[in-house]
Amino acid sequence: MSPVLEVEGLYKRFPIAGSRSVVQAINGVSFSIGPGETLGLVGESGSGKTTVGRCIVGLIEASAGTLRFKGANISMPRARRPRDLFGKIQLVFQEPAESLDPLMRIGRSIEEPLLTRGGSAVERRERVLRAVEQVGLRREMLDLYPAELSAGQQQRVGIARAIITRPELIVLDEPTSALDPTARAEIIELLMKIQRELGTSYLFISHDLSTVRFISHRIAVMYLGMVVEQGDAAEVFAQARHPYSVGLLSSVLLPHPHLSIEANISLKGEIPSPINLPSGCYLASRCPLAEERCRHAMPPAEDVGGGHLVHCFRHRDVARYDRITDTFEQFQQEAERILGIHDGLPAA
Ligand SMILES: Nc1ncnc2c1ncn2[C@@H]1O[C@H](COP(=O)(O)OP(=O)(O)OP(=O)(O)O)[C@@H](O)[C@H]1O
Ligand SMILES: [Mg+2]
Numbered sequence: 325m326s327p328v329l330e331v332e333g334l335y336k337r338f339p340i341a342g343s344r345s346v347v348q349a350i351n352g353v354s355f356s357i358g359p360g361e362t363l364g365l366v367g368e369s370g371s372g373k374t375t376v377g378r379c380i381v382g383l384i385e386a387s388a389g390t391l392r393f394k395g396a397n398i399s400m401p402r403a404r405r406p407r408d409l410f411g412k413i414q415l416v417f418q419e420p421a422e423s424l425d426p427l428m429r430i431g432r433s434i435e436e437p438l439l440t441r442g443g444s445a446v447e448r449r450e451r452v453l454r455a456v457e458q459v460g461l462r463r464e465m466l467d468l469y470p471a472e473l474s475a476g477q478q479q480r481v482g483i484a485r486a487i488i489t490r491p492e493l494i495v496l497d498e499p500t501s502a503l504d505p506t507a508r509a510e511i512i513e514l515l516m517k518i519q520r521e522l523g524t525s526y527l528f529i530s531h532d533l534s535t536v537r538f539i540s541h542r543i544a545v546m547y548l549g550m551v552v553e554q555g556d557a558a559e560v561f562a563q564a565r566h567p568y569s570v571g572l573l574s575s576v577l578l579p580h581p582h583l584s585i586e587a588n589i590s591l592k593g594e595i596p597s598p599i600n601l602p603s604g605c606y607l608a609s610r611c612p613l614a615e616e617r618c619r620h621a622m623p624p625a626e627d628v629g630g631g632h633l634v635h636c637f638r639h640r641d642v643a644r645y646d647r648i649t650d651t652f653e654q655f656q657q658e659a660e661r662i663l664g665i666h667d668g669l670p671a672a
Contacts, residue, residue, distance in 0.1 A: 325359055326394070326395070327359075327392075327394075328357055328393065328492055329357040329380065329392070329393055329413075329493055330390070330391070331354055331376070331390075332354050332389055332391075333353075333388065333389040333390065334352070334354070334376065334379060334386050334389035334390075334391070335348075335352060335388040336350035336372075336376075336379060336387050337387045347598050348549060349375045350375055350379070350386070350387075351372075351548065351549035351550050351606075352389075352549075352550060353376055353389070353546075354551070355554055357493065357525045357526075359492075359523060360523040360524070360525060361526075362519065362539050362540045363543070363544060364539065364543045365527060365529045365546060366530060366531060366536050366543060366544070366545055366546065367547055368531065368595065369531065370595065371546040371549065373497070373546055374529065376546075377495040377529055380413065380493075380527065381414070381495050382400070382401045382403075382413070383415075385401045386399060393409060393492075396409065398413075410489070411437060411491060412489070412491055413491060413494075413495070414437075414485075414486035414487070414489060414491040415486065415496075416479075416483055416486050416494060416496045416497065416499045417482065417497055417498075418498035418499065418501050418502055420481065421475070421478055423482055423485075424470040424482070426470055428470075429467055429468065430466050430469070430470065430473070431466030431467065433481060433485060434452050434455055434484045435452050435488070437485055437489050451488055452466070452488065455487055458518065460480060460514060461481070461484065465477070475502060475503055475504075476503055476507030476511060479500075479502075479507070479511050483499075483515070487518060487522070487524070491524060493524070493525045493526070493527070494525070494526050495526075496515070496526055496527065496529060497529045498529055498531075499511060499528075500512060500530070500532070508535070515528075515539060528540060533572070536557075537557060541556070542556055543555065543557045543561070545564075545566065545568065548595065548598060548601065551633075552566045552635045552636070553568070553569045553632075553633065554632070555631060556632065559630075559632055560632070565628055565632070565634040565639040565642050566639065567591070567611045567612070567613055567638070567642055568591070568611075591607075591612075592610050592612070596609060603620060604617075604618055604620045604621055604622060605618045605619070605622055605623055605635070605636070606622075613641060613642065615637075618638075623636050623637045626639065
């Protein structure tokens with residue numbers, strides 16, 4: 325099936341006021357998302373996840389690269405995109421309270437994205453009621469103000485606002501990080517239900533790997549503005565091939581003594597500055613496997629099978645997490661317990 329979203333060679337540089345330097349926030353990112361598919365975008369703080377999301381939604385313009393939505397060029401900011409794509413790509417923020425106007429009643433907030441589109445008040449009301457039902461809120465809540473709702477309910481409002489324009493792609497930027505574990509599990513289940521019912525594609529941005537593992541069909545790992553590894557979620561979790569992904573995953577696995585002994589790749593030092601990127605592989609200064617060529621040339625993306633792409637000269641030598649494959653069930657059970665989710669993983 326042809327992709328809903330294609331991102332090709334995306335770059336984003338932010339000039340620094342009063343200086344000739346630039347922040348090289350995104351450095352050649354490519355990926356695609358299929359219909360009804362969730363791509364989990366993970367990586368440490370500052371790796372560029374939000375910037376990628378903002379380019380896709382059109383809040384900012386990429387410095388270079390191409391964005392296509394169902395084949396149509398959407399490389400420009402939202403205001404200049406083809407009009408028939410209005411509302412087809414939506415965004416849900418981390419802080420529901422911040423995306424809602426505190427002085428606006430919930431019903432009005434949910435209706436707002438439709439106001440510029442014409443259509444009758446009766447029609448809009450019907451769509452608001454439908455969206456409210458889809459996100460599991462009660463009608464009586466429409467007359468309340470955001471402060472009268474819990475954080476989880478506020479995030480449901482954020483999701484209702486997003487789905488009311490019938491989007492085909494939703495960028496979810498850390499949608500559950502501000503929530504307690506119970507609300508988090510409920511929102512994840514809600515997002516999975518919406519995807520089953522409406523077939524919406526998601527770009528799910530998070531640094532909470534257990535959550536990402538649950539909701540994603542595929543995963544892209546970001547480091548310093550690059551996707552260093554991407555592929556099927558189960559495969560990347562079980563057999564990460566990039567030293568950075570291995571380091572990231574072992575940091576999650578550490579609480580499990582029987583697994584941590586396998587985490588034999590640990591990253592040293594600090595992330596280099598995106599204002600002054602190293603030559604060669606951006607991880608070389610921190611990577612225990614780095615050799616001479618890694619410091620001079622950026623490794624190209626290599627397909628290690630079935631669209632599992634890795635930017636690493638030494639991916640064959642990356643210690644395999646064979647033992648983790650054996651005990652993956654345990655890891656999964658533990659993640660289920662933490663998340664309180666019992667429905668299992670979404671089917672690809
Ligand atoms: N408007 C901006 N002006 C200058 N630099 C920016 C701007 N927005 C982001 N950056 C820089 O771009 C880089 C990527 O930031 P981004 O917010 O996309 O990271 P992130 O992966 O979303 O991090 P987090 O996990 O903390 O949300 C960072 O170095 C950040 O400081
Ligand atoms: Mg972010």
